[in-house]
Amino acid sequence: MESTNPLIENDAVTLGLLMTVLALVFYTSASDSVFFRRFYRVVPTILLCYFLPALMNTFGLISGENSQLYFVASRYLLPASLVLLTLSIDLKSILKLGPKALIMFLAGTTGIIVGGPLALFIVSLFYPDVLGGAGAEETWRGLATIAGSWIGGSANQTAMLEVFGASPTLFAQMIAVDVIVANIWMAVLLYWAAKPEVIDGRFGADSSVIESLKSKVEQYRKSIMKIPSMADTMVILGLGFFVTGLSHLFADILAPWIRENYPSLRQYSLDSSFFWIVILATTGGLLLSFTRMRKLEGAGASRLGSVLLYVLVATIGMQMDLRAVLDNPVFFLIGMLWMLVHIIIMLVVAYFIKAPFFFVAVGSQANVGGAASAPIVASAFNPSLAPVGVLLAVLGYAVGTYGAYICGILLQGAFGG
Secondary structure (H helix, E strand, O other), rough: OOOOOOOOHHHHHHHHHHHHHHHHHHHHOOOOOOOHHHEEEEEEEEHHHHHHHHHHHHHOOOOOOOHHHHHHHEEHHHHHHHHHHHHOOHHHHHHOHHHHHHHHHHHHHHHHHHHHHHHHHHHHHHHHHHHHOOOOOHHHHHHHHHHHHHHOOHHHHHHHHHHOOHHHHHHHHHHHHHHHHHHHHHHHHHHHHHHHHHHHHHOOOOOHHHHHHHHHHHHHHHHHHOOOOHHHHHHHHHHHHHHHHHHHHHHHHHHHHHHHHHHHHHHHHHOOHHHHHHHHHHHHHHHHHHHHHHHHHHHHHHHHHHHHHHHEEEEEEEOOOHHHHHHHHHHHHHHHHHHHHHHHHHHHHHEEEOOOOOOOHHHHHHHHHHHHHHHHHHHHHHHHHHHHHHHHHHHHHHHHHHHHHHHHHHHHHHHHH
16 A cells, blocks of 8 residues: 555644544533434444544545654653553552452453453464464464453553554554454443343342442542642643653663663563553552542542543554455454453353342453443443442553553463564
């Protein structure tokens, strides 16, 4: 495919266009219009945030290849976003949800970690070309980005893209697999959320704990919510970018040191500065969650983190050429089998520990859907339970980088070149 100059080459104009797209998506998604309410029941906002910039790139309006916006977003906005999203973790509140909530979340994480290698192995028995042949050695790299998305979210997915180095074409195909498969599963969860008693009855689960959860979550949210002042907003952003700066500082020391003294660790991407930036930023956010800085969530820490994240999502989208999406439909088969492994593990664990279906649904979406959709699934059970989805999804951001990295290493070890 020949490269041509885009209609818009100025990055300032491109950024303005991307921000306008994001504004329109979120404005219409919050609209009371019957049309838009029905539209967004089918099409998730994050899908549009990916694919509208992708359409603009595909038809030559803008060019992700020639723009520096993705580099800026991935190196500066991504780490700050990770800090602000993990800053709001309240481990005490999560523990108060009871062990079953955490067990189901971790079961979902385990399903993603082992499901990727298992699905790739099964499909390779019928389609061996997926492991051998032109370009196929990159398959595991692309699947690692799905692991990042399905355990954490778009930020973790981008981290895995940078760490394992999937090509833009392969990443475009994996984005399609990620979004389509994840949203099929979400639709199933929303269907059963309307009648959880059916599954709870078959599993013998006691759902009375859900009622106590409602009051606990409501009290927690009220205790931290406030109208943010200018000082609050500046402190939140300052904290996020301060930790980002420290992450860059130490990454610039660690990566060259490992490269020089332990070259064998290169196969695990431990000589990558970006890897250490992401790990250090996530760890910094986790450490801050144990301090009073965690209360900044009440002033909108995760909301501002999400703003940075969606700018990143748009810059990822503008690198995708949608004409390449259906080049390898076998990837969709891998994605469906992968999700099936995740579902089976969650249902088996839920059956043995008698977990309410609410924990199954929200634990799964906290992994697969993240903070964008876990609250939606939680609120399908009861609107007051939406913050439970947020709490577990934010935990997903925290473990997403680590879990996806483990999955990527398993994929590399078994199928890498």
